[in-house]
Amino acid sequence: MRLWLASVLVTTLLVGAGGCGPQAARSVSAPSTSATAGCPTTAGSWQGGADQAPPGTPAVVKLGPGMELTPNAMTLAAASKGTPMRVTGVVYSRSCRPLAGVSIRALQTNGDGEYGPVVGDQPGACCYLQGLALTDGAGRYELDTVRPGHYKGAYPAPPAHIHISVSHLGSGHLETELQFAGDPGLKNGRPDPGVPVTPTREADGTLHALFDIVLSEP
Numbered sequence: 437m438r439l440w441l442a443s444v445l446v447t448t449l450l451v452g453a454g455g456c457g458p459q460a461a462r463s464v465s466a467p468s469t470s471a472t473a474g475c476p477t478t479a480g481s482w483q484g485g486a487d488q489a490p491p492g493t494p495a496v497v498k499l500g501p502g503m504e505l506t507p508n509a510m511t512l513a514a515a516s517k518g519t520p521m522r523v524t525g526v527v528y529s530r531s532c533r534p535l536a537g538v539s540i541r542a543l544q545t546n547g548d549g550e551y552g553p554v555v556g557d558q559p560g561a562c563c564y565l566q567g568l569a570l571t572d573g574a575g576r577y578e579l580d581t582v583r584p585g586h587y588k589g590a591y592p593a594p595p596a597h598i599h600i601s602v603s604h605l606g607s608g609h610l611e612t613e614l615q616f617a618g619d620p621g622l623k624n625g626r627p628d629p630g631v632p633v634t635p636t637r638e639a640d641g642t643l644h645a646l647f648d649i650v651l652s653e654p
Contacts, residue, residue, distance in 0.1 A: 475532040475650045478602075479629040480612030482652065488603060489539040493570035499542060499581040504561035505552055515564040518547020518582030521635060521643035523614065526575045527602065528650045534575030535651065541568050541601040542579050549585035549596075583635070583643055586621060595621030597630055606653035614647050 501511035527538040543566040545551050553560040565584075569577045584596045597613040613630030615622065622632065635643040 475528050475530050477530060477652050478610065478612055478649045479631055480610045481629065483609040483611070488537070488605065489568050489570045493539075493568060495569055495572040495576055496578040497567040497569045497580070499544070499565040499567040499579055501564055502566050503563050505563060511564055514546055514550065516582065518585065519643055520641070521581055521583045521645060523579040523581065523598070523645045523647050525577060525647040525649060527571050527577065528575065528648065529653045530650065531654055535604060536571055536573045536575060537604070538571040538575070538651070539568065539603040540571065540577050542566065542581075542598055544581065544584040544598040545587065545596070547582050547585045549588045554588070592624040593621045594624060595619040595630075600647070600649070602649055602651065604651055604653070607651040610649070610651060612649070614645065
């Protein structure tokens with residue numbers, strides 16, 4: 437599963453904004469202040485090269501069916517399974533400078549732990565929930581989605597997570613995961629590096645996860 441997802445991420449970074457599902461109309465939230473002095477780089481695996489999203493890709497995206505799946509009644513219904521959640525953050529350099537024009541590719545399971553239709557015990561086409569964002573002039577981005585579920589039938593179960601693939605011309609390519617603090621799966625020794633966060637609940641019941649990202653460039 438992990439190798440398959442890595443292949444999907446690497447081969448789809450150049451998908452245009454049109455394949456990211458419906459776009460949210462509002463602007464992203466004000467820059468956060470969670471990046472600490474010195475801004476240590478975000479945990480993850482680093483690769484060379486930097487695939488960039490097309491100019492005009494929005495900073496706010498609604499994750500939905502795409503890549504290997506076509507939006508239709510079935511895939512849209514599957515994508516909606518789960519507690520609504522929005523992920524917001526700012527992408528920084530090591531010197532805590534907000535970075536504009538950073539490509540962020542996200543993909544995840546729905547609330548039932550499914551990336552897409554399951555064929556037997558093997559994953560099928562991907563993905564019910566995916567999207568591509570480009571940080572705005574203040575380094576901000578937002579992903580409107582649902583809280584992901586744990587993989588079905590996996591034992592020991594890895595933590596629920598969102599795959600985040602980040603690319604910028606000045607720092608190459610970062611693969612990381614948004615994970616959730618307190619998830620029992622964090623004790624199972626998942627090999628993929630990630631960053632646990634603690635979502636808060638907004639007045640309308642939507643979860644809000646703050647996920648700032650620090651890249652390796654000065």
